[in-house]
Amino acid sequence: MASSTSIPSDASSRKKYSREIVLLTTLLLLLLSVVFTAFAARMYHKKYHVLADEWFARGEQDFHSGNARAALGDYRNALLYSPGNTNFQFHLAQALAGTGRDDEARAYLTILLSDSPGSGQINLELARIAGHAGPKAMPEALRYYHAAIYGVWDTDPIAMRWRIRKEFCEYLLNNDAMNQAEAEIIALADNTSGEDIPGQKIAGNLLLRARMWSRALQEFQTLLSHDPRDPDVLAGVATAAFELGQYSKADECLNRLPREKLSAPDLARMREVSKAIVSLNPFAPGLSTDQKAKRTATAMALAQARATACERQSDGAPSGSHPTSGLESALARSKQNEGDWTERNLRRHPERVEKAMPSVFEMEDAAAERCGEPQGADYALWLISRSRGGNTR
Amino acid sequence: MSFTTLPPAAPDTKPDPISQSSSRPVRNLWATWRSWSNRIFALREDQLFLFLAVLIGIFSGLAVVCFRMAIEWVHLVSLGSSMFPPVPRVLIVPTAGGLVVALMVIYVFPGARGSGVNQTKAAVYVSNGYIPFNAVVGKFLICALGIGTGQSLGPEDPSLQIGAGIASLMGRRLNLSQEKVRLIAPVGAAAGLAAAFNAPISSVIFVIEEVIGTWSAGVLGAIVLAAVSAVVTMRSFMGPESLFRVPPFRIASAGELLAYVVLGIIGGGASLLFLKWLAYARPRIQKWPSWTQYFQPAAAGLMIGFIGIRLPQVMGAGYSAIDQALHGQFSWKLLLVLAALKIFATGLSFLSGVPGGMFAPALFIGAMLGGAVGSIEHHFFPSLTGTVGTYALVGMGVFFAGFLRTPITSVFMVIEVSGSYTAILPIMVANLVAYLISRTYQKVPLFDLLARQDGMILPSIEEQREQVPLTVEVAMKTDGAVVALPDELARDLARRAEAKKDAPILVRTNPGQWLLLDREEIRQLAADGAMNTKAVEAKPKGPLPVLFRDQSLEDALHAVGDWPAVPVVSRADLSKFEGIVTLADILRAFRNASLE
Numbered sequence: 004m005a006s007s008t009s010i011p012s013d014a015s016s017r018k019k020y021s022r023e024i025v026l027l028t029t030l031l032l033l034l035l036s037v038v039f040t041a042f043a044a045r046m047y048h049k050k051y052h053v054l055a056d057e058w059f060a061r062g063e064q065d066f067h068s069g070n071a072r073a074a075l076g077d078y079r080n081a082l083l084y085s086p087g088n089t090n091f092q093f094h095l096a097q098a099l100a101g102t103g104r105d106d107e108a109r110a111y112l113t114i115l116l117s118d119s120p121g122s123g124q125i126n127l128e129l130a131r132i133a134g135h136a137g138p139k140a141m142p143e144a145l146r147y148y149h150a151a152i153y154g155v156w157d158t159d160p161i162a163m164r165w166r167i168r169k170e171f172c173e174y175l176l177n178n179d180a181m182n183q184a185e186a187e188i189i190a191l192a193d194n195t196s197g198e199d200i201p202g203q204k205i206a207g208n209l210l211l212r213a214r215m216w217s218r219a220l221q222e223f224q225t226l227l228s229h230d231p232r233d234p235d236v237l238a239g240v241a242t243a244a245f246e247l248g249q250y251s252k253a254d255e256c257l258n259r260l261p262r263e264k265l266s267a268p269d270l271a272r273m274r275e276v277s278k279a280i281v282s283l284n285p286f287a288p289g290l291s292t293d294q295k296a297k298r299t300a301t302a303m304a305l306a307q308a309r310a311t312a313c314e315r316q317s318d319g320a321p322s323g324s325h326p327t328s329g330l331e332s333a334l335a336r337s338k339q340n341e342g343d344w345t346e347r348n349l350r351r352h353p354e355r356v357e358k359a360m361p362s363v364f365e366m367e368d369a370a371a372e373r374c375g376e377p378q379g380a381d382y383a384l385w386l387i388s389r390s391r392g393g394n395t396r
Numbered sequence: 397m398s399f400t401t402l403p404p405a406a407p408d409t410k411p412d413p414i415s416q417s418s419s420r421p422v423r424n425l426w427a428t429w430r431s432w433s434n435r436i437f438a439l440r441e442d443q444l445f446l447f448l449a450v451l452i453g454i455f456s457g458l459a460v461v462c463f464r465m466a467i468e469w470v471h472l473v474s475l476g477s478s479m480f481p482p483v484p485r486v487l488i489v490p491t492a493g494g495l496v497v498a499l500m501v502i503y504v505f506p507g508a509r510g511s512g513v514n515q516t517k518a519a520v521y522v523s524n525g526y527i528p529f530n531a532v533v534g535k536f537l538i539c540a541l542g543i544g545t546g547q548s549l550g551p552e553d554p555s556l557q558i559g560a561g562i563a564s565l566m567g568r569r570l571n572l573s574q575e576k577v578r579l580i581a582p583v584g585a586a587a588g589l590a591a592a593f594n595a596p597i598s599s600v601i602f603v604i605e606e607v608i609g610t611w612s613a614g615v616l617g618a619i620v621l622a623a624v625s626a627v628v629t630m631r632s633f634m635g636p637e638s639l640f641r642v643p644p645f646r647i648a649s650a651g652e653l654l655a656y657v658v659l660g661i662i663g664g665g666a667s668l669l670f671l672k673w674l675a676y677a678r679p680r681i682q683k684w685p686s687w688t689q690y691f692q693p694a695a696a697g698l699m700i701g702f703i704g705i706r707l708p709q710v711m712g713a714g715y716s717a718i719d720q721a722l723h724g725q726f727s728w729k730l731l732l733v734l735a736a737l738k739i740f741a742t743g744l745s746f747l748s749g750v751p752g753g754m755f756a757p758a759l760f761i762g763a764m765l766g767g768a769v770g771s772i773e774h775h776f777f778p779s780l781t782g783t784v785g786t787y788a789l790v791g792m793g794v795f796f797a798g799f800l801r802t803p804i805t806s807v808f809m810v811i812e813v814s815g816s817y818t819a820i821l822p823i824m825v826a827n828l829v830a831y832l833i834s835r836t837y838q839k840v841p842l843f844d845l846l847a848r849q850d851g852m853i854l855p856s857i858e859e860q861r862e863q864v865p866l867t868v869e870v871a872m873k874t875d876g877a878v879v880a881l882p883d884e885l886a887r888d889l890a891r892r893a894e895a896k897k898d899a900p901i902l903v904r905t906n907p908g909q910w911l912l913l914d915r916e917e918i919r920q921l922a923a924d925g926a927m928n929t930k931a932v933e934a935k936p937k938g939p940l941p942v943l944f945r946d947q948s949l950e951d952a953l954h955a956v957g958d959w960p961a962v963p964v965v966s967r968a969d970l971s972k973f974e975g976i977v978t979l980a981d982i983l984r985a986f987r988n989a990s991l992e
Contacts, residue, residue, distance in 0.1 A: 022444075025569045033454060040458045044633040047465045054477050080479050083716050087637050110643045110723040110785060117644045 055085035062094060071101035089115055096128060105132045123154030127167055134174050141178060148174070165194060169205060176212050184213050192222060200229060207239045219243040234264045245273050248390025250280040251287060279383035285356055286391070296349035299356045299363075302384055303337065303344055306366040309381045310334040313374040330369040337362045364388035445576055449583050449618035452566060453625025456559035456587035460551075460626070461633045463536055463558060464592075467551055470544025471712065479708060479716070486546070486704040490697030490711070493545025497538055497750055498693045505534020508751050511549075512557030514847050516585045517607050517854050525564055525578035532561030535751060542750045546711035547693070548700055548741035550756025552592040556607075559588020559626070579615045582607045586619040587626035593755070594630060594639055595812035596623040602805040605857050606843060638815035639715065642722050645786045645818060655780055656822035659769045659787060660794055660829025666765055667758075667798030667830060670739050671838050674746065675845055681747050682849075692748035700741045709734055710741045713756035718792070721763040722814075724784040728771035731788075735764035754842070758799045759792045759813070766791015782822070789814055793823045798830035801841035801858060806831075868952050869945040871985035872964045872975035877902050879973050880913070882932045889913075889931040890922035900961040900976065903936055908970030910963045911936035945974060952982050 020028075062077030078095035085091055092111050099108035109132050116125045130147030133140040148171040156163040168191045175184035192206040203226055210219035220243035226236040237256045245253035254277040257270065265271055281287065283305075285298040310330055317330075342348070344359040367385045371377055377385050474489045475481045481489075501509060507528050509515075512535060519527045539554040563584025567577040582603050590599035600616075600623050608615070647653075681692070703710050709717035717734065720726060726734065742757035770787025774780055789810060797806035806827050811817055835841075835858070840848065847854045878896055880889050880903045893901055893915055901913040917934040941955040943964045956962050956979050966972040 020569070022570050025571075029451060029566065029569075033451065033458075036455065036458045040461050040633060043465055044461060047468070050472075054472075058477070076479065079716075079720075080477065083479060084477070086641070086716070086719065087635070107723065107725050110725070110783065114641055114643045114723070 051084040055081045055083075055088065055091070057081075058084070059091055059094070062098070066094070066098055066101070071098050074098045075102060089118065093125065093128070100128065100132055100135075105135055108132055119155075121150075121155045123151045123156045123160075123163060123167070126151035126154050130171075130174075138178055141180065144174065145183065165191065165202065168194070169209070172209050172213075176209070181213060184209075185215060188213050188215065189218070192218070197225075200226065204235050204239070207236075211239060211242055214246070216243045216246040220247060220249075232259070234260055238264060238267075238270055241270070241273065241277075245277055248386070250277045250284065250386075250390070253277045254281045276383055276386065279380050280387055283380060283383050284387050285360060286387070292353045293350055295353060295356050296346050299349050299359050300344065300346035302363045303341075303359055305380050306363040306370075306384060307334065307337055309370050309377060310337075310366040313370040317373055330366070330373055333362065333365040333369045337366060364391065441573060441576060444570075445572070445580070446618055446621060448563075448566060448570065448572075448580065449587075449621040450625045452559070452563045452580070452584050453587040453590075453622035454629050455562045455566070456555075456584055456622070457591040457626035457629025458633075459536070459558050459562060460555045460588055460591035461630055463540060463551060463555060464634070466536065466540035467544045467713075470540050471546075474545050475711075481704075481708065483705050486708065486711075487698065487701040490546040490701045490704070491694045492697075493541055494547065494693030494695070494697030494748070494750065495691070497542045497547075498690050500534070500538050500541070501693075501749065501751065502689060505530060505538060507531030508534030508538050509749065510751060510846070511553035511746075511753050512555075512560075512751070513553050513606060514843050514850070514852075514854070516557050516560040516581055517843070518847070518852060519560065519564065519581050520578055520607065521854055522852065524574055525567060525581045527557070527561040527564040527581060529561060529565050532558050532565075535561070538751050539753075542693070542745070542752055543712055545697065546700055546704060547697060547745040547750045547752060548710060548712070548714075548738060548757055549745050549750060549752025549754070550713045550759075551753060552589060552755035553753030554751065555588040555592035555753075556585045556603075557588065559584035559586070559591070559622075560607075563587070563622075579618075582615060583618045583622045587622035590623035591626040591630040593809070593813060594627060594634075594637075595809060596620075596627045598805050598808035598812050599623050601808055602802055605802045605805055606800075639813040640719050640722055640789075640815075642789055642814040642816045643724070643783055643785045644816075645783050646781060647786075647818070647822060649781075652780055652782060653822060653825050655770075655773050655777070655782070656787075656790055656826040657829055658773065659766055659790055660826035661833065662769055663762060663765055663791055663794030663826065664798045664830035664833030666735070666739070666761070667795050668834050668837050670743070670761070670799055671834065671842055671845075673739075673743055674842070675838070675840075677743070677747050678846070679849055689749060693745075693750045696744040696748035696750065699744055703737050703741055707734060707737060710737050714738065714760040715756065718760055718763045718788075721767045721788040722785040724767070724788075726764070726767060728768045728775075731764045731768035731771065735761050735768065738764065754800065755796075758796045761799075762792040762795025763788040764791070765795060786819060786822070789816070789819055790822045790826050794826045794830040797827035798834040799842060801831065801834060803827055803831040866949040866985055866989050867945065868943050868947045868949065868964055868977055870989070871949060871952065871981040872943075872945065872977045873981060874975040876900075876978075876981075877961065877963065877973070877976040879904065880931050882930070884931045886918055886921040886929045886931045886934060890918050893918060900978075902940070902961075902963055902973070902976070903932060904971055904973070905932070905939075908942070908965070909938070910940045910942060910965075911938035912940055912959070912961070913937075942970065943977060949982050949985055952977050953979075956982065 058077050058081035062074045062081060065071075065077055066074035075095070075098045078091060078098055081091045082088065082095060092115055096108040096111040096115070099105075099111070109129065112125050112129050112132070116122065116129065119125065126147045130144050130151055133144035133147055136143075148167065151167050152164050152171065168187060172184055172187045172191055175187060188206065188209045192203075192210065195202040195206050197203075203222060207219050207222040207226065210222055220240060223236050223239035223243060226233065227240055230236065237260050241253045241256035241260070244250070244256065253273065257265070257274040257277060260270065265274060283298055283302055285295045285302065290298070310333065314330055314334065337344075340359070340362065343355055344362075349355050349359065363384060364387070367377065367381060367388055370381070371385055376382065474493065475485055508531055515531070516527065519525055535554045535557050539549070539551060543549055543551055560581040561584065563580045564577065567580035572580065585607050586599050586603040589602060590596045593599060600619050603619060604616070700711060709720075721731060738757060738761045742754070742761070745752060746754065767784050767788035769791065770782065770784045773787070774784065792813075793806045793810035796809060797803045800806070807820070807823050810823050811820065841856060841858050844854065844856045844858075877899050878889070878893050878901045880901060882903060882905050884903075889901065893899070901915055901918060903911045903913055905911055911932075913931060913934050913936050918931060921929055921931075921934050940959060941957075941962055943952055943955055943962055944967050945964055952962070956977065961976045961978045963973055964975040964977055966974055
């Protein structure tokens with residue numbers, strides 16, 4: 004300390020130059036210093052640029068090879084040499100989100116968003132992070148997804164928006180937000196080009212997931228006109244038709260499906276049920292009176308058997324738990340008219356089919372209510388009953 | 397304040413060395429230069445001083461840019477480009493760096509010791525603004541080596557001294573008056589600090605708070621000019637970005653300020669702990685045998701290296717770690733560990749005698765502590781809207797205010813380095829709490845303490861804050877004078893004067909103009925004169941200077957001069973008499989104050 008503060012004895016005795024000379028020298032020195040610093044700064048920035056790019060490239064390599072943890076370190080090193088680089092920050096945020104460090108990722112992305120609030124990419128990442136946070140963060144996710152869809156995309160904005168909307172629809176469906184999902188899926192379907200067959204298939208499948216059967220059927224039927232043998236489209240038409248109660252159409256499409264496609268349990272069951280419905284339904288168009296009578300009689304027999312079995316099954320239940328007005332009364336009524344609803348009488352009096360079948364449905368409904376969803380042919384009858392009630396979605 | 401004025405440019409009677417033998421263009425050039433130089437050098441010294449402030453700012457900015465690059469270059473060469481260097485390097489580099497630093501400080505640049513703040517302050521108050529340029533070169537090289545190899549210190553305080561040293565050199569070379577040479581060092585200091593922090597406002601305030609130690613308008617203009625020039629220079633080479641990027645946040649309710657008060661208490665306590673440790677350990681380490689000085693920086697480097705194996709964030713200035721804390725990148729446990737280890741590492745580096753600054757470590761510790769407190773508070777009170785980054789930001793200011801005891805600087809510092817104004821209220825509240833805690837339990841601030849340990853008593857703005865200024869009000873007497881109007885009869889006035897034997901007689905002429913009448917003359921006039929002789933005919937002296945009751949007694953001393961008494965009047969109405977002050981009254985007030 005002492006040495007830094009004491010005045011050397013020769014300080015005053017040093018030769019003094021005129022201010023003019025000193026100032027001129029100072030200005031020259033300043034010029035030289037500026038040139039030197041500019042050169043050094045250029046080298047410095049260049050070196051930093053190279054280091055930043057090298058670490059970033061390593062990060063990219065690690066991230067794409069699935070090693071998000073190593074990528075994190077690389078991106079951080081890259082940011083060390085280019086702290087203001089928004090691209091690096093974005094990739095770091097992605098890597099952070101990839102390693103489950105959502106809060107940290109959100110912190111970076113929020114800063115980036117404040118700089119470019121219209122960025123589709125940043126909004127999308129924030130939406131995904133909000134999506135990870137569960138239903139409580141849904142309003143945030145909705146906001147970010149919308150901002151991402153309507154945000155700025157540098158490359159192929161139309162395709163990007165379509166992809167994000169699809170992701171958004173899936174997010175909504177996964178979180179049972181059906182109302183929002185319907186609107187978004189319709190928008191997705193409307194924004195899908197007619198030539199984009201895979202896109203239309205995706206939209207159709209999303210419509211199916213959202214239980215928008217009519218719209219899905221319409222979508223898949225359009226696709227079917229392009230390629231009548233496309234198994235995905237056939238499955239889509241079948242599913243939508245089945246849910247709409249158009250069992251013969253569903254059956255027809257399912258029959259056209261290749262065997263390997265039918266190995267899917269859902270489709271296999273659907274095929275079995277629709278086949279049963281097609282063979283049991285007395286209201287199918289184009290049936291002769293005999294066929295109608297035969298089917299009605301079969302249905303009656305099946306329903307009575309199911310009702311009787313269900314009644315027996317529930318006999319063990321504590322008394323008074325089942326009111327007699329339901330299953331028992333339906334069964335009793337059908338027994339009462341059993342003579343009128345034989346195959347022969349129904350053939351003679353085809354108009355009785357209209358009275359017999361409601362009794363069948365009544366028994367099936369009552370049995371389903373008491374003993375649970377029916378199986379096999381009973382399930383087919385139960386579905387016919389429901390389709391007669393109407394399902395126009 | 398006197399200024400040495402340059403003589404006006406005399407007509408050039410000497411034969412021009414160029415004109416005799418050169419061609420016309422050269423002659424024209426020479427004539428232009430003479431014309432310009434005459435204009436420039438004919439500047440009064442205070443005008444030249446302002447021009448110099450700009451030059452100093454640019455030079456300091458360039459020096460700080462080179463200093464920063466030198467630190468980074470040393471870091472890259474010695475520790476490599478990765479955040480996590482290989483273990484052998486982490487251990488060997490700080491140790492070897494420490495050894496070289498020790499040898500350089502002992503044999504080549506003994507003037508480069510310390511952080512730089514006290515050395516600059518001492519230059520102003522002890523050696524008339526003289527800072528040897530050798531110390532500047534030494535500071536540059538040694539700090540670049542020390543910080544670059546991982547010693548836990550910052551580049552800001554050395555930058556301050558580098559700026560001050562450049563300014564001192566320029567002042568001496570330009571043969572400025574002694575007073576100006578003394579004042580020019582703080583101008584350079586502000587420039588150096590402003591360039592280091594990219595923060596012109598806080599550097600100006602810091603230099604006034606800590607280096608000059610008093611709010612003096614005389615040098616303020618030059619300091620501001622230098623700081624602005626330095627920042628502009630620095631930004632032209634290093635870019636305009638503020639030191640840290642802070643995530644956007646908001647403070648939802650006033651009640652949340654309580655959470656920041658808690659941060660202020662904890663930060664104040666931690667800064668106090670650090671202060672006490674340094675205050676306790678430094679004199680003891682200084683008493684160790686002198687041969688240990690060769691190895692102290694190396695030993696500190698080795699210990700920091702051990703910490704750096706797992707937590708390299710602690711090494712060096714730690715700006716990138718602060719940035720990470722501001723982005724909520726660390727868990728609360730890690731934040732606490734980093735804060736504690738940084739206190740330890742910075743203490744080691746500083747106590748071992750490695751030259752380097754305390755600003756960056758203070759910001760680092762504050763950011764980590766703030767982040768940790770914020771995380772814990774969030775755990776217990778999830779409804780708090782401030783992010784962990786917000787608490788880290790406020791924590792920076794808190795620790796800075798508590799440790800360096802510059803409360804105003806700390807507020808502006810945080811705003812400038814983060815480029816965010818949103819946290820102003822929490823920062824102000826928390827900083828004040830931390831400052832009060834630190835001041836209550838540690839009477840002497842850090843830099844004063846270090847100066848005293850080195851055997852110097854330097855002026856401190858904190859001491860001035862403690863002193864209650866004595867005002868005219870304390871000394872004045874409200875009924876100590878006989879006040880007359882110009883048209884009052886001498887006879888009546890003499891009668892009134894008789895009632896107050898020793899009181900001076902004042903006469904108010906124009907509004908605000910006061911004259912002093914001689915008691916004997918009034919008496920003579922009353923005895924000899926006619927019935928209608930007026931008091932003003934008694935040859936009044938004046939006009940008297942006037943004082944206001946809120947003015948300081950130092951002002952009163954200047955005003956009284958040779959006058960027997962000076963009236964105290966109202967600021968709103970200069971003709972309204974409020975009292976009178978004499979030299980004896982002033983001296984009595986000073987005496988009473990010192991007795992109290």
